[in-house]
Amino acid sequence: xxxxxxxxxxxxxxxxxxxxxxxxxxxxxxxxxxxxxxxxxxxxxxxxxxxxxxxxxxxxxxxxxxxxxxxxxxxxxxxxxxxxxxxxxxxxxxxxxxxxxxxxxxxxxxxxxxxxxxxxxxxxxxxxxxxxxxxxxxxxxxxxxxxxxxxxxxxxxxxxxxxxxxxxxxxxxxxxxxxxxxxxxxxxxxxxxxxxxxxxxxxxxxxxxxxxxxxxxxxxxxxxxxxxxxxxxxxxxxxxxxxxxxxxxxxxxxxxxxxxxxxxxxxxxxxxxxxxxxxxxxxxxxxxxxx
Amino acid sequence: xxxxxxxxxxxxxxxxxxxxxxxxxxxxxxxxxxxxxxxxxxxxxxxxxxxxxxxxxxxxxxxxxxxxxxxxxxxxxxxxxxxxxxxxxxxxxxxxxxxxxxxxxxxxxxxxxxxxxxxxxxxxxxxxxxxxxxxxxxxxxxxxxxxxxxxxxxxxxxxxxxxxxxxxxxxxxxxxxxxxxxxxxxxxxxxxxxxxxxxxxxxxxxxxxxxxxxxxxxxxxxxxxxxxxxxxxxxxxxxxxxxxxxxxxxxxxxxxxxxxxxxxxxxxxxxxxxxxxxxxxxxxxxxxxxxxxxxxxxxxxxxxxxxxxxxxxxxxxxxxxxxxxxxxxxxxxxxxxxxxxxxxxxxxxxxxxxxxxxxxxxxxxxxxxxxxxxxxxxxxxxxxxxxxx
Numbered sequence: 001x002x003x004x005x006x007x008x009x010x011x012x013x014x015x016x017x018x019x020x021x022x023x024x025x026x027x028x029x030x031x032x033x034x035x036x037x038x039x040x041x042x043x044x045x046x047x048x049x050x051x052x053x054x055x056x057x058x059x060x061x062x063x064x065x066x067x068x069x070x071x072x073x074x075x076x077x078x079x080x081x082x083x084x085x086x087x088x089x090x091x092x093x094x095x096x097x098x099x100x101x102x103x104x105x106x107x108x109x110x111x112x113x114x115x116x117x118x119x120x121x122x123x124x125x126x127x128x129x130x131x132x133x134x135x136x137x138x139x140x141x142x143x144x145x146x147x148x149x150x151x152x153x154x155x156x157x158x159x160x161x162x163x164x165x166x167x168x169x170x171x172x173x174x175x176x177x178x179x180x181x182x183x184x185x186x187x188x189x190x191x192x193x194x195x196x197x198x199x200x201x202x203x204x205x206x207x208x209x210x211x212x213x214x215x216x217x218x219x220x221x222x223x224x225x226x227x228x229x230x231x232x233x234x235x236x237x238x239x240x241x242x243x244x245x246x247x248x249x250x251x252x253x254x255x256x257x258x259x260x261x262x263x264x265x266x267x268x269x270x271x272x273x274x275x276x277x278x279x280x281x282x283x284x285x286x287x288x289x290x291x
Numbered sequence: 292x293x294x295x296x297x298x299x300x301x302x303x304x305x306x307x308x309x310x311x312x313x314x315x316x317x318x319x320x321x322x323x324x325x326x327x328x329x330x331x332x333x334x335x336x337x338x339x340x341x342x343x344x345x346x347x348x349x350x351x352x353x354x355x356x357x358x359x360x361x362x363x364x365x366x367x368x369x370x371x372x373x374x375x376x377x378x379x380x381x382x383x384x385x386x387x388x389x390x391x392x393x394x395x396x397x398x399x400x401x402x403x404x405x406x407x408x409x410x411x412x413x414x415x416x417x418x419x420x421x422x423x424x425x426x427x428x429x430x431x432x433x434x435x436x437x438x439x440x441x442x443x444x445x446x447x448x449x450x451x452x453x454x455x456x457x458x459x460x461x462x463x464x465x466x467x468x469x470x471x472x473x474x475x476x477x478x479x480x481x482x483x484x485x486x487x488x489x490x491x492x493x494x495x496x497x498x499x500x501x502x503x504x505x506x507x508x509x510x511x512x513x514x515x516x517x518x519x520x521x522x523x524x525x526x527x528x529x530x531x532x533x534x535x536x537x538x539x540x541x542x543x544x545x546x547x548x549x550x551x552x553x554x555x556x557x558x559x560x561x562x563x564x565x566x567x568x569x570x571x572x573x574x575x576x577x578x579x580x581x582x583x584x585x586x587x588x589x590x591x592x593x594x595x596x597x598x599x600x601x602x603x604x605x606x607x608x609x610x611x612x613x614x615x616x617x618x619x620x621x622x623x624x625x626x627x628x629x630x631x632x633x634x635x636x637x638x639x640x641x642x643x644x645x646x647x648x649x650x651x652x653x654x655x656x657x658x659x660x661x662x663x664x665x666x667x668x669x670x671x672x673x674x675x676x677x678x679x680x
Contacts, residue, residue, distance in 0.1 A: 020585075020615075076515060101483050101513035102405050106442045109410040125614070137584070139614045139645050155560020156584075157612040160644060161667065164612070181559055183407040210560055213407055237563035239570045240546075243376065247542050247559025247581050249512065250407070277571055278564045279668025 002129035002175040003150065003195035003202070004092055004118070005068060009133050012037040012057060012066035012090070014073050014081045016048050021072035024096075024137050025051065028070075031134040036064040057081075057088035070126065070135050071095040078122065079104035086117040093186070094135050095122035102249070105184040112186065119186025123248070125156040125178035136178070138163075144172035149289060150196035151176040152189060153208035154215070154250070158236055162208055165282030171291045174202045181210070181248030189219035197227050204230045204289040206281075207272070209263060211237035212251040216263040224270035232285050233272045235263045292509045293341040294523045297388045299505035306478040308471050309501045313390030315339065322364030323357055325389035332356060333392035336363045338384040341528040343506070344374030350384065353392060360389065378547055385527055393501060398491035399458060400424055400435075401472075403479045411439040412479065414472070416454050420491035446476045463498050471500055482520065483513030532578075532597055539593040542581040545601075550577030551678045553604035555594060557582050557616050565610045568667060572675035577603050584615035591624020596632055606637040606677040610670055611644070618642045618650030626657045637662060637677040641670035 011028070015021040016038025025048065029035050037060035038048050044055040054060040057069065069090045073081040078097040085093045100122050112119055120127055126136015131145025142160055144167040151166070151173055153159040159178050166173065174196075179187050189207060196202045205227070209216035216235065223231055238260035240246050242253040253259050267274050273288045275281045285291070297315040304310060312329055316322035326334045338350030345351050350372045354360040364387055373381035398420030406413045416436045419427045427434055436457035438450050451469040460468055479487045486508040493503045509520055526534055536543030542559075546566070552574050556562040559581060566576045578601060580594045598607055611621050621642065628634075641664040642650050654661055662677075664670035 075512060099512045101516075102407075102485065102510050103442065103480065103483050103513070106405060106410045106412070110441060110443045137615055142644065153560070155558060157556075157558030157614060158560030158564050160612045160614055161561060161564070164643060184405070184410050208560070210563055234564075236560050236567065238567045239576075240563060240566070241548075244544065244546075246544065246563055249510075251559060251563065277668065278568050279666060279671065 002132060003192070003199050004120070004175065004177070005127055005133055005135055006129050007032070007034070007132040009068045009135070010034055010036045010064065010066045011135060012039060012060045012064070012069050014039045014057065014069055014071045014085065016040055016051065016053060016072070017043055018072055022048055024072070027140070028134050031140050033133040033135060036066050057085050057090065061088045061090065066090065068092040068135065069094065071097055073097060075099040075101070079108050082108050082119060083111050086112050086115040090117055092118050092120065094120045094124070094126050096124065096126055096137060098123040100182070102184055105182065109184055109186065120177060121180040121185060123182045124180030125159060127175065127177045129175045130173050138176070142167055143176065146172040147174040147201045148172065148203035149206055149285070150174050150192070150199065150202040151206045152192040152196070153178050154181050154210050155208060155236065158208055161278065162206060162234070162281055166206065166285055169282040169286050169291070171282070171285055171289065174199060181250050183213065183250040189215050190222045193219060193222060193227055197229060202229065204232070206285060207231055207233045209233065209235045210248065210251050211235070211240050211246065211253050211260045211263070212248070212258040214257060217266040220266040220270040220272060223272060230288050231272045232275060232281070232288050233267045234275045234278060234281060235260045235267070238264070292511050292514065292520065292524065293528070294507055294509065294520065295339045295341065295525065296337065296505050297339055298523045299507040300502070302478060302482065302507065303502055303505055306474045308475050308478070309499060310505070311390040311393055311501060311503065313388055315386055316364060316389050317386050318368060319361045319365040322387060322389050323361050326354070326357055326360040329389070329391045331391065334360060335390045335392055336360060336367055337388045337390065338367050338372055339386045339388055340372055340377070340382045340384055341525070342374050342376035342382060344376055345372065348372050348374040350374070364389070382528070393493060393503070394496035395493045396496055397494040399493070400427070400490050401492045402486065402488040402490070403476060403484065404486050406439065409439055411441055414438045414440065414450065414454055414476070416458055418458055420493070424490065446473060461498070464494060464500060468500050482507070482517060483510040484508060485510045532601060536580060536594065536597050539590050540583070541590060541594045541597070542583065543578060543597055545578045546576055548575070550575040551603055551605040552576050552674055553598040553601055553607040554579040555582060555598060555607065555609045555611070556580070557584065557586070557611050561610065561612060565608065565667070568671040569608065569674065572671035574675035574678040577601060582616065582621070586616050586620065586624070588620055588624040588627055591621050592628040592631070595625055595628035599632060599634065604636065606639065606674050608670055608674040609638065609640045609642070610667060611642050613642065613644030613646060613650070617646040618644060619646045619653055622650040622653035626653060626659065629657070629659050634659065639664055639670055639674045639677070641667060
């Protein structure tokens with residue numbers, strides 16, 4: 001089992017003919033992901049390797065029954081691409097694109113609330129159900145199939161670090177999701193926690209947050225009330241100076257909100273095992289999950 | 292991206308948001324000319340830097356005559372202004388805004404920000420103008436009016452009324468205020484603001500509302516559609532190394548203070564975690580340079596040179612988890628930088644992920660004096676030993 005994506009997932013790639021879109025689509029196919037279509041306006045009828053290309057997501061869905069999309073469209077056109085996917089009936093939209101303006105994302109979020117679509121990202125590494133399907137830019141070999149741990153994170157490379165440590169300890173993963181480092185994103189921690197709690201094969205959850213916003217505090221509160229599985233957490237940026245945007249647009253301490261200390265305190269108070277030293281994340285997981 | 296008060300006011304003027312008469316001056320003669328044009332006293336001389344709290348720091352002064360304008364301008368231009376937002380090192384003032392003084396009856400607070408939680412734009416207003424709004428929010432939250440606007444719906448008349456009546460504005464002012472607020476909202480949307488703040492917005496003796504101050508931050512991700520804002524960029528307000536890094540599409544962040552470890556990392560989350568673990572190991576990060584996902588050897592080389600040019604740095608930690616960025620590409624860049632500039636401080640390298648074996652081999656064969664670390668904890672301990680030696 002897994003959450004959101006599995007070997008039944010039928011993927012369409014928006015922006016499949018771009019340099020990055022093409023490279024990562026090939027990587028996903030190699031991993032075993034069922035890529036059924038690509039979209040690049042004006043290139044209908046062509047193929048990327050064996051993948052048929054369509055002008056619109058609607059055409060791709062009609063012809064191939066695609067139900068999941070991976071978005072590699074550049075920032076000026078990405079919000080449009082996400083809304084197009086939602087209107088074409090795509091269930092899960094994974095937006096890898098970094099640098100979409102906040103006001104565009106706010107429109108996307110409000111529009112998607114009227115559809116049944118789930119957005120993961122933007123500015124994220126994507127989602128992987130090890131051994132079944134990889135939708136995103138994460139390096140495949142660091143993952144270990146078979147579970148029993150679900151991973152959810154706001155970061156990219158920091159997720160790789162955490163997953164790598166789990167794998168080195170012999171701890172496999174059910175699904176690993178990067179929800180992205182932007183201030184306005186689609187799927188949040190709580191959505192993933194809820195899904196992991198329901199997934200019978202996920203026995204424990206690793207949650208990686210960072211400074212800025214209040215998503216971790218809300219997640220901690222949710223965990224106390226709704227999650228029975230053990231959770232190990234980590235917060236990046238405890239030593240960040242206030243007022244500086246730390247690379248991620250969402251990672252900024254403004255005034256008294258968004259500090260790492262407040263997040264760690266909220267997590268501890270709600271029964272989450274907080275890892276204080278990133279170098280010991282794998283060890284702590286071994287201990288807590290008893291693997 | 293931050294812009295200056297006088298630049299924000301140029302945009303206010305374009306959007307028919309009332310501002311005091313005035314103009315920017317780069318020296319005391321300019322300031323005198325600006326004041327002469329205003330045709331009356333007092334005038335206000337305001338330091339133009341990208342930080343708040345200028346008044347308390349001595350960067351905003353009244354002048355009652357042309358002589359006083361000259362004197363005040365010469366004092367402010369060239370001063371190092373220290374405010375709660377500049378840090379202890381302060382900021383050198385290079386220009387002032389010279390404006391007409393107003394007969395102020397009441398000071399209000401007004402701002403518009405995108406609210407990440409609700410994915411809506413929120414107008415915040417308060418009768419407690421001129422004060423630190425975060426303090427007002429903490430002590431007397433009931434004094435702040437918040438009106439959320441669905442970005443798909445846009446601003447409606449009832450939004451305007453909610454703010455105007457919430458502020459207890461006198462009847463003759465309501466219409467003018469509502470028009471102004473609508474224009475301000477349009478400015479906020481048209482320019483992708485991440486903050487638009489007027490503190491204070493004043494009511495004058497002749498019943499008009501005027502934006503006495505103006506603060507505008509613009510979403511950096513939106514700059515591709517705001518070429519005019521790019522012209523407002525003021526390199527004097529930025530860290531020279533951050534400017535240098537941005538030329539190569541690298542993200543360099545100077546952490547300020549007394550740090551002594553330079554960091555090369557990929558990804559913001561890993562960068563922050565690396566910074567934290569260095570602190571835990573007993574050293575202090577001075578900066579980090581995020582080479583991102585799509586870096587090539589040239590970019591890595593340029594990044595490494597930037598780290599080497601920071602004189603406070605006693606050692607460099609390279610912590611890379613290769614994903615899109617391949618470890619062999621990174622290693623090649625480090626070797627190129629070392630060959631061209633020479634490395635005279637200790638460098639600890641920790642690499643993992645895509646093509647890590649090739650990367651390690653390139654570094655090992657280079658003959659460079661590098662220390663390799665087995666994992667992130669080992670890396671932090673090793674760099675801390677060097678930095679504190």
